[in-house]
Amino acid sequence: MTPLMEADDLAVDYQAPGRRVRALDGVDLTVARGETVGIVGESGSGKSTLGSAIGRLLSQNAQLSHGALTIDGESLFDLSAVQMRRVRREKLGFVFQDPIGSLDPTKRVGAQLRLALRGRGASLDVTGQLERVRLADPRRIARAYPHQLSGGMAQRVAIAMAMATEPELLVADEPTAALDSQVRDDVSTMIFALAAEAGTSILWLSHDLAAVGRRCGRVAVMYGGRVVEDGPASEVLARPAHPYTHALANSAPASAAPGERLQPVPGRPPVLTGPSPGCAFADRCGFAIERCRSERPRPVRIKAQSVLCHRAEELAGSAALAVHGVGSAVATTPPVPLGGDRS
Amino acid sequence: MRHTNRTGLSIACGVTAAVLITAGCSGGDTSTDDTSTPAESEPGYLAVADSSLPAGGELDVQTHIDASVATGLDPQLADLAAAWQLMSLVYETLVTVGPEFEIEPALAESWDMPDDTTYVFHLRDDVQFSNGRAMTADDVVGSLERQLELGSVWTGQLGPVESVTAVDEHTVEVALAEPYTPFLAALANVPASILPMREIEDGTLNPETEMLGTGPFVVADHRQDVSWRFERNDDYWKQDEPGVDAVNVQIVPQEAARIAALQDGSASLVTLGNVDSPALLQGASDVSVLTQANTDFYYLMLNSQWEESPFTDPRVRQAVNMAIDRAQIADVALAGLGHPTGVTPAGLPGACEPGDLPSGMADLDAARELLAEAGAENLTFELAIFSTDPAPAVAQVIQQSLEEIGVTVEIEQLEETSWNGKVYGEAPGRFDAALSWFAGYADPGMVTKWWNPDAAGFNLGFMESDAELTGLIDTVNSVPQGPERDAAITDLCAAVEDDAQMVPLVTRPSMVGYRADAVSVSLHADEGYGNPLRLLSEARMVRAE
Amino acid sequence: MTNHDGTRDGAHLRAHSGAAGNSSPVLELDEVTVTFSSGLFRREHVHAMRGVSLRVEPGETLGLVGESGSGKTTASMVALGLRRPSSGAVRFEGAPLPRRRRELAGRMQVVLQHPQWSLDPRMWIGHSVAEPLVALGHSQPGDAVRAMLEEVGLEPSFADRYPHELSGGQRQRVAVARALITRPRFIVFDEAVSALDVSVQAQILNLITDLQAEFGFSALFISHDLGAVRYVAHRIAVMRHGEVVETADTETFYTTPVHEYSRQLLEAL
């Protein structure tokens, strides 16, 4: 059976006057039905570009350089505009970072929710839909304008819109980054619960490795426009196989025990102008060798993970990539079930 | 608003001479078809309305400027040619001016001069004001006395009137203190209009805001600066006049808009200000443009009273006077439609010959010599002008010709009101030189009165009276028509240029365009009071069968 | 470029405890209330701070945590003397804040949130760093600037670059250098690392702790990120709805938070 979503050597460039910036540099990623995948990466890693590419929502100066992206076997970049709209309507759902900005400021919440539900077989019961995302007093909220809502409320409304049609894949681009920490948990929990109920797969984009690891079944770590490590969340968190994943885990202040010194990643993330000649992390990597700079790594299998590192196998054998403060980072709540036998 | 033709007043004395001046009308007569103006070759006329056409219809006219300014609609206070144009449709005078500047009967059907200071006017007995009341000698006496009491400049133009008395219901006698040659000419202009004195005295008419006259039309509607509607006066005393039922006048300051209206037929008759308009309208079908020679002329004020002016030295003034190339002004700035003139307007019977004057000889060496004598070789002065066409062009030609004798002219162009303030607002006026024009009127002596600032007080700010000049002016205005007067006029012209505080330049033409397919009009070849609408009541509409 | 120098580890943790006993606080907020009111006629009062009392001891870093809208940014403005409290007192080095800003010049500095706006984009890095010294009347700060840049792990040649040539992390280093160049007694870090990528954040956090050990300044470290606060602060104050709900030593707070809200925050970490 074909995977729900598959990116195959996907490369996307942004064209600016006088220069080109490579955002995706050959992404390989699949999402199976019912799976929950977290994409972790810092700004510039390409995760948002990947998320946008899935809905073909890239800005106009973005260009597909090579590779393919398929949803349910349909190659997105070959679809007509009409076909693409059908895919978006029937198979995809999106939740974005800015909850209030994602709602039309000039329309009452109820009106725009109704507009979004119209003609797609979803229930037109606005109150019901708002109740589904656990909004108290849905009637009052339906009458409110977006700017009168808190971020958490607005994000719930946006989720209600995205999930009303029970899409096959929900792309959530940092949906909780703009929310206060208390609300974050509730919102994420709700998204995962709704998705589980509807059998929707989730692609969760985030910069917070630990948070994603707690929720998702699988984690893919992006760096320099590629997925450098991809595997079950618990494995990636506990036993990162890529030096970058390791560095990322160790640099989060929350991961440090009291009195423990943080291990920052030296240097700064790259801005690619074309295909990276070697491993994009090589300049910041404590383990880099000459080969890392000149030869693009190919995926290797390290236990459950797929890793883009020339030295992955040797490092896996050593203790070099041990995560400190592991205890605090490991999920305290069990991951949401993977959706049974559907995959 | 740019075309406010502010006109000087002047007095004309009775003119009987009938010297026909035709030079003025040759340049602009571009009449393209002669079917509607069968009598156009009649002497003194540019066009004669075809009286065989049926009366009736409405005539659409466009003109530059409205009649009423701050003085209101009182004809006796009117000092703008534009005001005279429109007011003459309603008000009439005892006498009027014929095609060759001869004085013709109007409200007075005849007059006698028992001696050279007494005039006896025999009034028509069929004249009514448009309210239906018959005009009487009392109206005439009252009107003339009113003008004499107003103390306006026109009062001076009427001359040394001693008394006005009603001899009987239809006879009025005017006694002068001394002979005054331009008296009849002065009576022939709008400020000498006969008003309905009974209505004015009993307060039922306010002449400042309403018009009630004996003329061919009555005012049906007036929107200041927008439009007038004149309707025929059914009781008008002239037979077969007016020839149209109504005249709609639109006030259109912009020349191009008037030309446009004429071309697209939305106006049948327009007054024009640009000397090139006749040429511009050459190709337009059914459009005729007639250029009326005027006695109006441009003159230059050279300020002798302001200490900072370079013209306190008469030699500098004379040099400038000599160096200005009048012919070039006429040809270039006025497109050949104007003519060099002395102080007596060229074209007016009895006027002096401008070619014999120092200005006509254009002796540049003499001019340079005068400047050198005065120690003013590298003279620079400012010339204040107002922006109404073609004054800027005239100024620029002056600038060019004075460059020949090494004089630099800096032109300062002002809007009309500011110009007035600068030139007339204070004494001494704070300017070097200024350009303007006077209406030349119907008698050569009238306008010369402005060269005596003691009489024409508005000039006191920049000139002083000259005893010799004043004497010559008085002579010209009191000596009857004849060789003696001609000699005095010649001397006067020379004296003006010698004095050179105000130097005459060129005459100023006026243009009238009309649709030959819409209207048949009458127009004098020459005009002394800047009134191209003088014969409007003769106009007849042409109807396409 | 980074300070991987492990020898300073933990040194700062002891820095304040010795000093706290006998000297007055560097900064003290005493029952500070800040009320925003708006409108010409209408007086609508919003309490941004309600009876907030805070103390920063010499050599100490006080961490201030809270959600957006909790009043912590207002607290920072009050501490910096940029906003006068509606009631309550602010004392700096034992004395009320002077009316004239310049009297504080050089003794108090700030590092703010946005890397892209922390430095004037039209100014050379060298000028930016030198600015506080220039304000104090120094005319030749070039050497001091170069030295300070090295201190924050940047090459001295950065002095003649423009901010846009630097990464976000480098800009925050420059901001720290600028704050430290006058050797101030007190620095406010207002969300100073929040906008940085995780991998870079740690660099700046380490830099701050290292420099504090070296220069001994006191600091108010404001952030919504409990993890970062916990890492650099000696004591932590938690703000909510304009009030301080809990103040505790970091260790105590970490292990046994008292207030319900503090517990929630820790759980979400």
Added chain:
Amino acid sequence: MSGARPGDVSGDGTSGGGAPATYPSTSEERRGVRMRIAHLTGWLRRLDWLSRCGLFCLLVLVLAALGSMVNLGGDPAEIAGGRLQPPGPDHWLGTDNLGRSLLPRLLEGIGVTLLLSSIAVLVTAVLSTALGIVAGYLGGMVNNLVMRVVELLYAFPSIVLAILVAAVVGPGRPAAMAAIVLVTIPLMTRLVRTASTSVAQRDYVTSAVVSGVRLPRILIRHVLPNVAGTIAVQGTYALSVGILVEGGLSFLGFGVQPPQASLGVLIQEGGVYMVAAPWLIITPGVVLILAILSINVVGDGLRDRLEPRETRSLR
């Protein structure tokens, strides 16, 4: 966090940095000059072709104006030929109603119009910048006061305002300049103020305040350079408005006074002769439109350059 877009990778500067006051050594100053030149050329390269065409047109116009100063094409005031002659070998652009050659008149007109508008806009820029920066930075009462005055000017119909000025000062170049200044000041002040307000909230300004930097220095070293882009863009638009106002005023007879030529004067004079001598209005008309268009296009280019925007399709 939307990937590497050109806009957010680096927010680089528009003009060169602030003038070095104390810090760099002479070699660094030299480097500064080099950087500025590099900046400028970089700038030109990043303008699109349309804006470059606009710049080129403006350059040509400026050269033409300079040409008029050395009487290129002849003395503009001289009556050099017959009246209303069409363009020909003697008079390339024909002659006007006084027989003056149009070419030198046109060059003079370009010079007068450009010079006058530029000076006026410069004055506007200085005043607006001063007012806008102070109002925007200080806010409060100062801001209210400045904005009230600005609104007052705004509420005047612009041409009536210009005409009133012309009537008070007396028509001519000073009146035209004053009118342009008064007409362009409100918008520019508003926009500079808005920009200054946002600069005032920037972290580097707060840092400077905390560091004890004095107000004048903050305004000059921080606020001014950072609103310079706004000033430049608005300056170009103000210049095009200035040319329009000059033209309109001169056209109505309140601006530049003949015999001096300006583009507005030439068009006014030529308007009447449209039928008989169309070259008298067409040439100056085209030049005027070209000048305004070029300036607008350059302004658009500048703005696009300063505020690069992402475009999106709905497909």
Added chain:
Amino acid sequence: MRLFLWWLRRAVSAVATLAGVSILVFLALRAMPGGFAETILGPFASAEQQRELAERYGLDDSAFVQYWRWLQAAIGGDFGTSMISREPVASELGARLPVTGQLAVMAVLTALFIGVPLGVLTALRARPDGGGALGRLVSGLGVSLPEFVLGSIVVFVFSRYALGLSVGGYVPFADDPAGNLTAMILPAAVLSVFAISATARTTRDAVLNVLVEPYVTAAVARGESPAFIIRHHILRNAATPVVVLLSTITAYLLGGAIIVEYLFNLPGIGSYVVQAVGRRDYAVVQAGVLLAATVFIALNVIADLVVGLIDPRLGVTAEGRSM
């Protein structure tokens, strides 16, 4: 209450602005060169006439007294009498307002119905790589065509060749609707060239700004069609700057489409006031400018109200975050 206070504040600021405008105009008029009576009556008027005029209009009093007198009368609704026509200024302006108003309305409606769609279209076709330069050129040309050049050409062409539309010849709509329209179409068209281009440019900018808003992306992501998104999300959100621009254009046109009125000889307010400046007809200038300023302020208020209706965040009664 909130609404009332909003209105109160607007009213106070409007009165302040109007007072400022009237003082400025008053001072400007008094600062004009040339004495009063001499310049108004011209050189040939007698001293008697000058005295009478000065007396009638109180021109000899101090400026302060004159202003105070004017203000008192103005508050009572009496804006004085024209020195030229001797008619009350209010009725004169009232007679001319419909002309200017019609011109403004025609031009602004044209701008609305042509400029807005044009702006939306060009925004949707905008490309990041400097494409659409041609569109920029065309819209740039539209705002670069001075009325006095375009108007002169139109006057020439339409008067020279009978094309069915008249140049000048204004008649009130009530008298002759067809004649009125044939006279008004050309001047309105000349004015609308600028209005259309400016509207199109503003609309394009506004739409481009809205296009990158997250809620548009969200709508695209939901699979909505472009037509749907334009209708339901873009038009309304992009309307704010367009409304503000249109109100500014209307105010500008009502304040005097002077050049067009002048070229086409329309008896509108702008040309009237300009003429009055030339003739020092103080009361007319004073009232005319005040009228324009009032219109400007009123349109601003209307624009604010409309903007508030369009975007509740910017409204008069916009509530803060209430939940």
